[in-house]
Amino acid sequence: MSNWNSDGERRAPSAGAEPMIERLIFNNRPIILIVFLALTLFLGYNAVKIKPDASFERLIPLEHPYIVNMMEHREDLSNLGNFVRIAVENEDGTIFEEEYMDTLEKITDEVFYLSGVDRSGLKSLWTPNVRWQEVTEEGFQGGTVIPDDYNGSEASLNQLRDNVLRSSTIGSLVADDFESSIIYAPLLERNPETGEPIDYRNFSRQLEEKIRQQFEEQNPSVDIHIVGFAKLVGDLIEGIESVALFALITIVLTTVFLFWYSRCIAGTVVPVIVSIIAVFWQMGILRLLGYGLDPYSVLVPFLVFAIGISHGVQVVNAMALEAAKGFDPLTSARLAFRSLYIPGIVALVSDAFGFLTLLFIEIDVIRDLAVAAGIGVAVIIITNLVLHPVIMSYIGITRGGVKHVQNHEGGADRKWRLMSYFAHPGVAPVSLLIAVVGFGVAMYYKQDLKVGDLDQGAPELRPDSQYNQDNRFIVDNYSQSADVLVVMVETPTETCTEYPVLRSLDRLQWRLANTEGVESTGSLADVSKIVTRALNEGNWNWYEISRNQTIINASIRQAPSGMINTDCSLTPLVAYLDDHKAETLRRVTDEVEDFADEYNNDTHRFLLGAGNAGVEAATNEVIASAKNKMLLAVYGVVSLLCLISFRSVRAVLCVILPLGLTSIIAEALMAQAGIGIKVATLPVIALGVGIGVDYGIYMFSKLERFLKAGYPLQEAYFETLRSTGKAVAFTGITLALGVFTWMLSPIKFQADMGLLLTFMFLWNMVGAIWLMPALARFLLKPEKIAAKAGNGPE
Structure with a gap:
């Protein structure tokens, strides 16, 4: 039996219509509250003990060949690490x-x-x-x-x-x-x-x-x-410590905005408290699993709070609509749960899988972020879809909240009626044309998007930070820059000082010295030439590597520490670079790899690459290769979950295509804002898609119900906007508000993440409200949907 009458309104609840999970939750409310209280105390105790954590090894791609080489010879490169x-x-x-x-x-x-x-x-x-x-x-x-x-x-x-x-x-x-x-x-x-x-x-x-x-x-x-x-x-x-201030600002702004939205004290306080509980649960679980908060995953609690509020708003909105029809708090909570638990679970599982696609990236700090975000979303499924409606079933929506819904229905209807024209046969083609033009413009401007750092100094910090000021001083006053690439020359034991090795070292130095971006180089070959010249009265004609091994041995007797390892099986070549921009690193590493292909043999091998520049080059390669794989995975998973939920490829396209447009425009924004794809910004793409799909899922689930009730598309979309449009708009603004404060962070990559996520959350909301109905006009067949549900024409 359908839960909707011919006017698209929900029938009174019946015992037979209750899903088993609903009966399990609402028939055991006291037990559930006691269990939640105990878990909150336990996990909250662990959450407050979590500590900031950062490790050099967790910030680098340990499986990349450059890093494997570096770690294998780490002890021999102690002075260059x-x-x-x-x-x-x-x-x-x-x-x-x-x-x-x-x-x-x-x-x-x-x-x-x-x-x-x-x-x-x-x-x-x-x-x-x-x-x-x-x-x-x-x-x-x-x-x-x-x-x-x-x-x-x-x-x-x-x-x-x-x-x-x-x-x-x-x-x-x-x-x-x-x-x-x-x-x-x-x-x-x-x-x-x-x-x-x-x-x-x-x-x-x-x-x-x-x-x-x-x-x-x-x-x-x-x-x-x-x-x-x-x-x-x-x-x-x-800089992480300043996050506490941003958290306080976010909570205050969200609370004020939430009250303005609901005009209900309970509908304001309960979602905020439940979302804070979710954050404590997440951090407590992370500590129990042995994780700390590094500079990247420290931002995940913000996302968890924002996601919790956004889904909490759906509960408050649904309960307010039911309460306005005269239902008591318990019945309103049960009806709200019944209408939201499936799209809510699908949306949150999509979020979680979107985050978990970051596990494809072979950098532990990103994998940690994926785990932290995945745990956070799993917690929200429990707190927001169980704890929140159970608490509200006791408190209910206040009279002020109910009156706010009733008093604003007429005025809101005019606004929703106007916006419903996005599904009109004459407006939908214009929307699609705008989307196509926007796609083309974004594709043009995203051509400038680069992998890696685009600025000198430490791009993780702002240009005027103390660290970057110090770095500029050293770069301006010393010939050895802070960007060091180390090429390791591996030989059989006791042969690293032989003539063929030093001669090849000298050749590579000459090639690097003539490569754009290399400031200077140094190796054992330099030491040998300088001392050989000195042993011959300083005559420049002797500034060369001698073919006589006895002379070579004498020339390197006083070689500085770090130029030869203990068994003479490794000697490094150090290149000081002008900067660590992606193109500089690519140019220099390509030169070394070409040289290695030509000169590597049984007596010596040139291996990349240690030093901070070697690590950056390896990281850039991992990010470049993982980007498309991660995007394919996140869109694939989200599409599959939508397909399972809606059982329609056309429905999946309606939900996914606006997300794809947002991703392209976001990459164009990155290119024009001078933000490269790197460890800090790559996760944003997955986060934006994984969370952004929530809008489409909530909107389409409502739209589908009205289409099944026999409504024409534009009218069905109007009813969708009436029932969930305000909540979806508020969700987008809430998510954006949760990350907007990041832009004030002294840590630049946090500010970059804040800018990009704010844009993606808002634009995904716009896409769900504006572009989805236009796509539905061309992709969906309302009469078939209604007929399949038993409400269409005979």
Whole structure:
């Protein structure tokens, strides 16, 4: 028997019409509330204990060949891995001043004792591993850059100047203008005493409090600049703390907006509380599973809250409509549940599968985000479709809420009647034409969309952030940039210094030196040529790699640490790049790969690629290959779920095509806004599609019911707008409101995600209300739908 009469209105509820799940829930309300209370207390206790978490390994694609090579030789590349560089600038003079050198010594000592620093690799003008060397008539002479008898006098400072000029520190440890010098501190991934991973948040705070703040206060003429992966991650974690403020703003704005929508205290407070409970459940479950909150997944609770509110609005809206017909709170709640649980589950399962498609991307931090979002949506299915209607069945919609529905029906009807013309035979073709033109324009502008970072510095942070200001200072004043690509040359044991190896290294250096985007290079071949020349009275004719192995062995005897591993089976070539833009990385890695294809043999192999630039290049390749696969998966899953729900390919097209248009326009927006496809922005595409499908599912499920009742398409769409149009519009605005505040974040990728998600949530809503009925006009056959339901003409 149909639940609708000939006027498209719901009949009074009957016992036989109740689904089993409805009876199970509403016949056991006290037990359900007790269980929810116990779970909320338990999971809430765990939620408040969850901690920020960031790991270098979770941010990189561990299965990519570049990263496999890097991890295999990680111990041999300890000096080229995770490090920080601290530039100490003398704003009022040069480094050759007593006060400056005293401050530099104190800072070096302070850095030496920081937890996490690999003290054996620490370099500064004050460390004994920084030396000068020269060739004289009597042979080689050398010593530490700081004179043994240094006492701060003018004579010792002049001697220091001479030693610096005779050393190889200019451009690496000493600025080209001699107004600053660097303390280079390699880091240990794990504390050797406890075995625990380095705490980037704590390490970053130590750098700020014990280094920057302390010494800038002690010496006003000193300015300190700090860069490195650990400092970047520390700043990102610090930025997470500001998320709490955004959460408060979001909750307040949502509550105000929700009350304006419903004019019902219960319809405002209950959805907010239930959505907050969902967030606590999600975070509690994540902690129990061993997850923390990294800079990417920390935004998922916002999404969970916004999704919870958006689905809660559907419950409030449905209950208000039933209460306006005179039903009591329990009956209104049961009818609302009965009409919403199927489209609600389909929508939320679509959300969850949309998130889980991110598991295709072989980067753990994105997979963590997928798990966090998937758990959040699973929780919402329980809280919003069970807890919310059960609570409302006791409280009900207030008189103010009921009156608001009754008083606004007439005025709203005029608005819905006007919007129903989107399904009119004369308007629908115009809408489709606009959509096609929009698609073409978006396809044109999305051609500029690139994979990877498009800006210098740390794109995760805003250009005016302290970290990016520090990075600009180091790039402008030192010849060794912060963007390092390491090519690993692998050889049989004890053969990494043989002539064929060094000769091939020299050839690759020459090719890279003539590649756009490469600032400078360095390898064991340089050391051998420099020393060979020095051993021959500095004659430039000897600035070459000798074919005599004895001469080669003598030339590399004093090679810097990190240039040869312990068994001489690996030597690195280091390339310093102008930036880490996607095109720069692609150009340089292509050059290395072409060279490797030509010169790799049984005696040596050139392997990419370590260093931060190598990691970025690998990440870009993974993102580029995963993008289309992920889009295909998310659209495939969402389409399949819609097909199972509506049992019609035409219905699926009505729901999915507006989402596809939104995705194309969003990519065009990214291209024109200078936002590349990277770790932070790729998930947005899946999130936008997975959540955006909710509008179409709710709208089409209502439209289908009215078509089954025998309504013509435009009239059916009018009734759809009357019953759920306001809720769908509010859903879009609520979702957008939940992520809009991200745009205020000091973390740029959070701001980028906020911009894109706000656009996608709003535009998906527009697509469901505007484009779906136009598609329905051409794709659906209302008379067949009605006849199939038994309400069509005989």
